[in-house]
Structure formats: C-alpha cells, structure tokens
Amino acid sequence: MIAKDVALDLYRRMVRIRIFEEKTAEVWHQGLISGEVHLYVGQEAVSAGVCAHLRAEDPVEADHRGHGPLLAKGVDMKRMMAELLGRKTGLCQGKGGHMHLFDRSLRFGSGGIIGGALPLALGSALANKMRRQNLVSVVFFGDGAANQGAFHESLNLAAVWKLPVLFVCHDNRWAVSVPKSYSTAVPWNAQRSAAYGMPGEVVDGMDAVAVYNAAKPLIERARRGEGPSLLEATCYRFRGHFETDNMAYLPPGELEEWKAKDPIPKLARQIVEQGWGSNQDLERIKAEIQSEVAKAAEFAESSPWPEPELASKHVFV
Amino acid sequence: MTRELTFAEAIHEAIEQEMAQDSNIFIVGEDVQLLRHPLFEKFGEERVINTPISETAFVGAATGAAYSGMRPIVDLALVDFFAVTADQIINQMTKITYLSAGQLTVPLVIRAACGGGYGDGGQHSQALWGFLAHIPGLKVAIPSTPYDAKGLMISAIRDNNPVVFLEHKILADYWLFLLGGAARFKDAQAEFNIPAAGAKGPVPAEPYTVPFGKAEVRRQGKDLTVVSVGVMVHRALAVAERLAAEGKSVEVIDLRTLVPLDRRAVIDSVKKTRKLLVVDEDYRSYGLSGEIAATVAEEAAGSLEDFKRVTALDTPIPFSRVLEKVMLPSEGSIEAAARRMLK
Numbered sequence: 001m002i003a004k005d006v007a008l009d010l011y012r013r014m015v016r017i018r019i020f021e022e023k024t025a026e027v028w029h030q031g032l033i034s035g036e037v038h039l040y041v042g043q044e045a046v047s048a049g050v051c052a053h054l055r056a057e058d059p060v061e062a063d064h065r066g067h068g069p070l071l072a073k074g075v076d077m078k079r080m081m082a083e084l085l086g087r088k089t090g091l092c093q094g095k096g097g098h099m100h101l102f103d104r105s106l107r108f109g110s111g112g113i114i115g116g117a118l119p120l121a122l123g124s125a126l127a128n129k130m131r132r133q134n135l136v137s138v139v140f141f142g143d144g145a146a147n148q149g150a151f152h153e154s155l156n157l158a159a160v161w162k163l164p165v166l167f168v169c170h171d172n173r174w175a176v177s178v179p180k181s182y183s184t185a186v187p188w189n190a191q192r193s194a195a196y197g198m199p200g201e202v203v204d205g206m207d208a209v210a211v212y213n214a215a216k217p218l219i220e221r222a223r224r225g226e227g228p229s230l231l232e233a234t235c236y237r238f239r240g241h242f243e244t245d246n247m248a249y250l251p252p253g254e255l256e257e258w259k260a261k262d263p264i265p266k267l268a269r270q271i272v273e274q275g276w277g278s279n280q281d282l283e284r285i286k287a288e289i290q291s292e293v294a295k296a297a298e299f300a301e302s303s304p305w306p307e308p309e310l311a312s313k314h315v316f317v
Numbered sequence: 318m319t320r321e322l323t324f325a326e327a328i329h330e331a332i333e334q335e336m337a338q339d340s341n342i343f344i345v346g347e348d349v350q351l352l353r354h355p356l357f358e359k360f361g362e363e364r365v366i367n368t369p370i371s372e373t374a375f376v377g378a379a380t381g382a383a384y385s386g387m388r389p390i391v392d393l394a395l396v397d398f399f400a401v402t403a404d405q406i407i408n409q410m411t412k413i414t415y416l417s418a419g420q421l422t423v424p425l426v427i428r429a430a431c432g433g434g435y436g437d438g439g440q441h442s443q444a445l446w447g448f449l450a451h452i453p454g455l456k457v458a459i460p461s462t463p464y465d466a467k468g469l470m471i472s473a474i475r476d477n478n479p480v481v482f483l484e485h486k487i488l489a490d491y492w493l494f495l496l497g498g499a500a501r502f503k504d505a506q507a508e509f510n511i512p513a514a515g516a517k518g519p520v521p522a523e524p525y526t527v528p529f530g531k532a533e534v535r536r537q538g539k540d541l542t543v544v545s546v547g548v549m550v551h552r553a554l555a556v557a558e559r560l561a562a563e564g565k566s567v568e569v570i571d572l573r574t575l576v577p578l579d580r581r582a583v584i585d586s587v588k589k590t591r592k593l594l595v596v597d598e599d600y601r602s603y604g605l606s607g608e609i610a611a612t613v614a615e616e617a618a619g620s621l622e623d624f625k626r627v628t629a630l631d632t633p634i635p636f637s638r639v640l641e642k643v644m645l646p647s648e649g650s651i652e653a654a655a656r657r658m659l660k
Binding site: 059061091092093095096100102103104107109111113116118119120121122123124125126127128130131137149150153154156157160310313314315316317 | 343363368369371373374375376377378379380381382383384385386387404405408409412413414415416417418419420421422453454456477478
C-alpha cells in the first residue's frame with residue numbers, strides 16, 4: 001500500500017498531464033501549433049508512477065511522445081506551452097518544438113527519433129557514476145523502440161558498465177499502425193532484459209499505484225549502484241499515434257476496452273475508497289490545474305515570436 | 318634543438334596533457350586500452366574505457382555524458398564507422414545544442430582514422446569529411462603535420478562543441494603498423510609514399526593550440542593556388558617543388574579545418590594567382606571541391622581565370638592497389654592538372 005500523500009501526488013501528476021494534453025489538442029486543431037503532435041493521453045500513470053520517485057537532478061530522456069514525462073517531472077507549463085507554439089518565451093526559445101523539448105533545470109531532454117534517446121541516457125548515467133553523484137537516469141520509450149538496434153546496444157552496454165539507468169518501456173501495443181504481434185517476437189520486452197543480465201518487470205501501466213510500486217525498487221537499486229533494469233508498462237494511447245490519426249487499423253472495440261481502464265478515474269476511486277481524499281479534494285486539484293493550463297495557454301498565445309536572428313544562433317557555442 | 322614526434326605521438330601528447338589537467342576528460346571506444354595503451358597505463362580503466370562493438374550506444378553515451386558535464390574523446394577507430402552511428406551524430410549530438418537554444422552543450426571529440434592509399438578496400442579507406450562537414454553543428458579538423466595534430470587536438474578538446482578529428486592513416490602510423498608495417502614491406506615509406514614532413518616533425522613539448530578556421534599557406538606562390546587537406550597537402554607540395562625547378566610558382570594552402578572554413582585565405586590567394594586547383598581525397602561531387610569553387614564564385618569570380626579539381630572519383634574505393642591508384646588523387650594526377658593550368 002501507499003501513503004495518502006503519494007496517492008494525491010500521483011493523481012495531481014496525472015491530471016496535470018491529461019488537462020495539459022487536452023488543451024494542447026484543442027490548440028493544435030486551431031492551427032496554433034505547427035507540425036505533428038503526439039499526445040500522452042491514456043499513458044499518464046506510467047510517467048506519474050516513475051517520476052514520483054525522481055529528484056529534479058535525476059536525468060530523464062523521452063521520445064516523440066514526451067509531454068508526459070516532462071509534465072510529470074514538474075515543468076513550468078507556461079514555458080512548455082510557449083515552446084509548443086514556437087514562441088520566444090518557450091523552453092527552447094521556439095527552436096525545439098513539441099518533439100524536441102529540453103529543460104536544463106530538470107535535466108530533461110526529448111527527441112523524435114525512435115530509440116535515439118536510449119544511448120543518451122547511458123551517457124548521463126555514466127557521467128553521474130564517474131562523478132559518484134548517486135543519481136538515476138530514466139529513459140522513456142515505446143515498444144516500437146524496443147526493435148531498434150539502439151535498444152539492444154544500450155541495454156547491453158548499460159549492464160556491462162553497471163550504469164544507474166531505468167529503462168521504461170511504454171507497451172502501448174502499437175508502433176504507428178503496426179501491432180506488437182507483427183513486430184516483436186516475444187510477448188514481453190521485459191523478457192529481453194534477461195538477455196542483457198538485468199531485471200525486467202511488467203506492470204499494469206493503467207494503474208498509477210502499481211507503476212509507483214514497481215518502479216520503486218528498480219530506482220532504489222540503481223541509486224545504490226547495483227545497475228540498470230527495465231520496467232515495461234502496458235498502456236494505451238487514447239488519441240492514436242498523432243492528432244488526425246483516425247485509428248482505422250484498430251480492431252473494433254479495442255479502444256473502448258482500454259478507455260474503460262482509464263488510469264485517472266481508477267486512482268480517483270481508490271483515493272475515495274481508501275479515505276485518502278474526498279471527491280471535493282480531487283475536484284479542487286483539477287480546478288487548480290485547469291487554471292494553470294489556461295494561464296499557460298494564454299501566456300503562450302500572447303508571447304512574442306522569436307526574433308529572426310535567432311535562426312542562426314546556437315549552431316556552435 | 319627542436320624535438321621531433323611522429324604524427325600519432327603528437328596526438329597522444331595533446332590528449333595526455335589535457336587529461337592530466339582536466340579530470341572530466343575521458344576516452345571511450347573499441348580497443349582503446351590496446352590502441353591507446355600509453356594513455357591507458359597512465360589514466361587507468363576509469364578514464365580509458367573499452368566498449369563493445371556498439372557504435373550507436375557508445376557514441377550516444379558520449380553525447381549524453383558531454384551534456385552532463387564531462388568532456389569525452391570518442392575513439393571511432395575508422396571514419397567509415399561513422400555510418401554505423403549516423404543517427405547519434407546527425408540527429409542527436411549535433412542538434413542538441415541548437416534545439417535546446419544553448420541550454421545543453423556537447424563538448425566532445427570524435428577521433429577517427431581516415432583515408433586510403435594503402436589498399437584496404439571500400440569500407441575502411443574513405444575520407445568522408447565532406448559528408449561530415451555538411452552536418453550543421455559539427456566541426457571538422459584534418460591535420461597534416463605533427464605540429465598541427467597536437468595543436469588542433471588541444472583546440473578540439475577545449476572546444477565546447479562536437480569536433481571530428483581526422484587522422485590520415487598515411488600520416489598516423491599506428492594503422493599501417495597494425496597491418497604489419499615494416500615487417501611486411503621492404504620500404505613502407507616508398508610503398509605508401511609516406512610524406513616525411515607529415516609522418517614526423519617538430520612538436521613543442523608544452524601544450525599549445527592551433528586555432529580552428531585558420532588555413533596555413535604551406536608554400537608561397539604566384540602562378541597557381543592549390544588548396545587541399547590531409548595527406549594531399551604533401552602531394553601538392555611535392556608537385557609544387559618539381560614545378561618550381563621549371564620556374565613555375567605554385568602556392569599551396571592547407572585548410573586544416575573544414576568547419577570552420579578559412580574562406581578568406583582561399584579568396585586572397587586566388588586574387589593573387591587567378592588560378593585555383595582543389596585537391597581532395599574525398600568523393601568528387603557535392604563536397605569540399607565544389608564548396609571551394611562556390612566560395613570563389615560568390616566572393617572573387619572576377620579574379621578567377623581557371624579552376625580545376627583533382628579528387629577521388631565518385632566510386633567506392635576498389636581494393637586492388639592498381640585500381641585504387643586510379644580512384645584516388647596522386648602526385649601524377651595533381652601534376653598533370655597543374656601543368657595544364659600553367660600552360
């Protein structure tokens with residue numbers, strides 16, 4: 001079991017992601033965000049359950065669907081939304097955008113190449129190990145990335161070097177339109193971790209408490225210097241690969257089946273049943289976050305564009 | 318009396334001196350504890366780290382370590398292996414500083430042996446510097462003398478950006494040594510036409526830097542400008558020497574770094590000689606030779622009377638020494654082109 005404070009913290013982290021993402025969808029459909037947008041709706045329990053264990057200085061790497069980990073790690077929503085809108089006040093002054101979000105203060109980075117982040121996470125872990133800093137690097141990716149060479153090379157090398165890394169695989173069952181059964185020869189990616197001599201756990205990624213409890217020993221283990229491990233969380237992207245994905249490839253009923261497992265109402269029920277909080281408490285959290293998200297959107301939309309000269313800056317420093 | 322070091326010794330001395338004063342510098346790559354044995358002996362396995370044959374993982378790890386406060390030197394063995402880890406270099410290492418608007422910096426050196434002319438075939442002998450220089454966010458250094466090798470390596474290590482440092486195998490003897498060197502060839506120097514001034518030369522003992530983006534005029538001249546890098550600088554110098562005996566005055570410019578590129582040095586020389594020959598061991602099309610031509614067309618078109626290039630052909634590098642000689646530039650092909658231009 002978990003403590004009341006932890007439950008409410010997980011709830012807050014998940015709602016933070018959900019409401020931000022719904023606003024992002026709205027703003028994207030209004031044409032205020034250019035390019036693709038891959039939303040995290042449905043997978044909130046994974047980032048919330050893992051990031052609840054992290055310190056601000058623990059490095060986190062994420063992929064194209066990286067809003068969840070960044071929000072769960074506590075980003076300033078104003079600067080994040082401004083980045084999505086390509087504004088000067090954004091995290092990266094509008095140079096990164098939705099798929100390339102960086103926040104140095106949180107040691108967070110994300111990128112749009114599937115599997116590309118795994119080797120980078122080894123690097124921050126190696127640096128922390130060499131400097132004996134007692135920090136844990138976490139890298140979030142999907143089951144699609146687990147078929148990239150970068151995944152296999154990185155798990156092997158992390159184990160050989162005994163690095164403080166947690167590999168977190170979102171098993172959301174689909175790599176764009178290709179189901180896992182077509183792409184992955186074993187039922188679970190956690191089985192693959194055995195081939196690299198590290199623990200691998202499968203957890204219900206629609207259950208924030210389960211993710212929290214599963215991640216805890218793996219992160220503690222890494223922090224003690226006992227090496228890397230892999231956590232595979234079964235989950236689902238409620239809005240498809242990206243906005244405008246009509247999900248025509250899904251078997252009938254699959255989306256509805258997963259939506260019925262929505263992690264946010266699930267944790268809300270647990271909180272009320274366990275007496276950790278009332279419905280009013282939860283509504284208050286939601287209202288606070290709605291207000292924060294609305295302010296972030298207002299801030300972003302009213303922010304200035306980057307000056308044109310910025311295009312040629314930062315190639316070299 | 319000036320002390321002399323080999324090209325490879327000069328690089329090792331640069332790294333050793335920098336590692337001794339900055340504990341954030343470490344070496345990572347395949348076989349480094351063997352290939353860089355003196356550094357391994359001195360700094361141990363925590364700072365000279367062997368890797369599995371996983372270029373993607375260890376190049377990416379070096380990038381992650383670099384923006385986490387370390388200053389890695391990645392030993393990529395051969396520049397050809399760049400292709401194995403292309404995503405980590407093209408999409409990660411060289412984009413993170415820019416996309417993060419300078420929040421993260423990647424102070425990292427990739428050292429790699431490059432170049433052909435010793436019969437090692439199509440996947441182990443490429444130049445590829447044109448390809449690398451094409452990637453925004455990557456600096457490219459190609460020394461041609463032991464003096465520059467040390468000074469450019471120290472500059473590379475102290476730079477806060479990713480730098481590719483290319484060591485031509487005809488100059489850095491460790492590769493030919495691995496292939497049997499003197500034991501297999503009666504006269505390796507003659508066999509591979511190893512330029513004496515590139516393989517060994519005066520190197521100050523104290524640390525010093527050679528700045529990036531500053532070409533060196535290796536020989537002054539007034540009738541023709543030859544621009545090159547790496548071992549081909551020495552080929553051009555040999556040709557210039559022969560032509561001088563006939564009263565022809567050839568200027569030879571060693572670019573030393575492609576990124577940043579000393580365009581000024583090329584333009585100034587062309588304004589003087591009015592004739593430009595680019596000698597490039599890299600593939601002919603879409604590369605250094607075209608970039609130099611474009612620079613002159615943009616900045617000094619009125620001064621240019623003649624332009625030619627002697628380059629590798631746009632073919633993979635064939636194995637047989639006879640075929641390889643057809644594919645790569647040589648003193649013969651440089652001399653023929655220079656003579657046509659000096660008529």
